[in-house]
Amino acid sequence: MALPQRAGAEFLGTFWLTFGGCGSGVLAAQFPELGIGFAGVALAFGLTLLTMAFAVGHISGAHFNPAVTIGVWAGGRFKAGDILPYVVAQVAGAIVAAAVLYLIASGKPDFAVGGFAANGYGELSLGKYSLLSCLLIEVVCTFFFLIIILGSTSARASAGFAPIAMGFALTLIHLISLPVTKTSVNPARSTGPALFAGGAYIGQLWLFWLAPIVGALLAGWVSKALQPEE
Template sequence: MKKALAELIGTFTLVLFGCGVAVVGGMGDEITTVNLLGIAFAFGLSIVAMGYGIGPVSGCHINPAVSFGVWLAGRMSFGEFIVYVISQVIGALLAAVLLYLILSGKASGWDGGLGQNGWGPDTVGGYDQTSAFLFEVTATFVFLVCILGVTQKGAPNHFAGIAIGLTLVMIHLLGINITGTSVNPARSIGPAVVGMEANPLAVQQLWLFIVAPLIGGGLAGLFFRSGLLGLDED
């Protein structure tokens, strides 16, 4: 239960502050408008904060693709994987609901956006499905290589949270204009489901932000399990 609660709180924090900054920062009439760098750091700093806050309890996966990669790497049981994913999705949904309630209080109104992921001509960058899929698979693979690398036995992991958070910042800097950056099925599910009335297309495109990150995370997990990546344990 401690691990499940930790994963719920961690994913809740990531979605609330990451997606929240993306939405509020995009409202041009605010006191300050957050640019791409600010949004990227909001997601990255959420990881840093939760990495040190709940990392000692659950490992701070807060992402089904991370848990999938960790399971395939042989570092957790299948039962734990299922519990983690359920907790993560619940945390993302709760965060999206809270964000919806907060944004609903804006006097001038807002367009109903909750930081949903997507692709196509109506998105910011206008990239197609192939671009979105390739980016999400590759970015999640790189993310898991960092995570599995800095948390393996024998690695100097005192700064693991910072390394992982900065890697997520790097990923967002490239991906925001391509897909809005997911690399995390739970992060995509929460805003898409809660905001489906305003943006039904996000739900239709949700499959990509579940499948692609799981492929990328799974590949990284298999690389570490096979010994192709990772330290030799002599």
């Protein structure tokens, strides 16, 4: 598949991931009496990944995440020259999704753009976790996310089940880490909401690029050592 088509698929996939996942947190998680809570938000992120992986995974590989793209490259399954176009498409998709979500959510008078949408540590963390805690959980969760992605998409793995494994993995990751960082493991997903939340959220954005990329690189190298592709 040509690069423009693949980049377009990454844009749509990252849009849906950001809009569906962050939208569930902003619009539904704390809705009076009927809020979906942490479990609902976690499931929403998993379902967005699962559905779009089935929809466009055959076009682009269903990365929807700069850390995934870099991790897949580190695992020896992606060309270095395609990293930048993928990352640009992913970040653009997340920003557009955050803009649409902002327009929808701002129709409510007491709307606050932070909350579940933008990642943070310290006072911006739901549980007020420290910088070290947030750094560690983002690295560890991204590491295992990539291990699952690279393992389930290996030529030796059962064909056709990768989107299910990926979606369930992202759901589990959110169940673990939502109280700590509001779960990034995805620099694009973090960038879109942070631009609209502004202030300290932008100032903390560096961690949500650094930690997922470190985790993804480690996973790519480990996966390549564990299961060298023939």
